[in-house]
Amino acid sequence: MNFDELTNNRVTLSGQIVTAPVFSHEVYGEGFYEFKLSVLRLSDTADVIPITISERLIQANLLTVGSRISVSGSFRSYNKITENHSKLMLTVFARSIDDYDPELNPNVIELDGFLCKKPMYRTTPFKREICDMLLAVNRAYNKSDYIPCIAWGRNARFVNTLAVGERILLSGRVQSRDYVKTLEDGTEQLRTAYEVSVSHLSTPSSSAEPPIASCAFGVR
Numbered sequence: 699m700n701f702d703e704l705t706n707n708r709v710t711l712s713g714q715i716v717t718a719p720v721f722s723h724e725v726y727g728e729g730f731y732e733f734k735l736s737v738l739r740l741s742d743t744a745d746v747i748p749i750t751i752s753e754r755l756i757q758a759n760l761l762t763v764g765s766r767i768s769v770s771g772s773f774r775s776y777n778k779i780t781e782n783h784s785k786l787m788l789t790v791f792a793r794s795i796d797d798y799d800p801e802l803n804p805n806v807i808e809l810d811g812f813l814c815k816k817p818m819y820r821t822t823p824f825k826r827e828i829c830d831m832l833l834a835v836n837r838a839y840n841k842s843d844y845i846p847c848i849a850w851g852r853n854a855r856f857v858n859t860l861a862v863g864e865r866i867l868l869s870g871r872v873q874s875r876d877y878v879k880t881l882e883d884g885t886e887q888l889r890t891a892y893e894v895s896v897s898h899l900s901t902p903s904s905s906a907e908p909p910i911a912s913c914a915f916g917v918r
Contacts, residue, residue: 706810707772707835707843709790709872711747712802713737715765719756729753732789733761735769737805737872745805745874747892750774751792759795766798773807773835773872773894775843786844788892790872805871807894809845811835812865819858829854833866833894846893853896860901868899 719731731751736744749769751761761767771793778787811833818830829849834842847868849857860866875891 705808707774707808707837708770709773709807710768710770710802710805711735711737711749711790711872712768712798712800712804713744713747713766715761715763715767716746718763719751719761722750731756735767735790739805745872746890747872747874748789749792750789751795755792755795761795768796768798768802770794770796772837773809773843773845774837775845786846788845806869807872808867808869809833809835809847809894810865810867811845813857813860813862814844816862817857817860819854827851827854829857831857831866833868846891847896848893849896849899853899857899864901866899866901868894868896870894870896870898 713735715733716736717734719733722730722732724730729752731753733749733751734746735749736746738744749771759767769790769792771791774789774791776787776789777784812835813831814834815832819827820829821827827850831847831849833845833847835845836842847870857866871894873893873895875893877889877891879887879889881887
């Protein structure tokens, strides 16, 4: 696979910058920064998504709080040690920054990966069907990104029939979700989770890629 033309993990977001870029980390002498982008839903609520960007793209673009931009890239995961535990972190890794276009769908993601944990199917008190899954998406240099996804209704029932290692192609949107975490000392902490809300998915009859059947969380 030519990873310069990778198509198994594509994201396009359009929205408003709500935090200024701050230094995140350095790889081979290249600095990377993180900021957050507010992306409106049709309901006029917003998903606030973390964006990781190279210093080269920052130098070529004016990224100020309040600016409206479009970002294209991939949805990535990495491990972060917090409170002596390894936590899966998610970010959109920007490959390009473009002018804001109000005519474009502001939140689109396409993934081609492998189911790496048994799906968790459940119903809400209002009988809405939901299925959580973790998708492993191959990346260059034998790395993978581990992306939490959530399917609804008929898609949820379908995902619940799949086996670990099954290849899945899906599209949807990146969403943020606030929740309350109860800590070991009994105190509560407000946190934010990021996941893909699935609108369409399928399983191809054959695949050139070997299935991934275990989850060893990826790094940057």
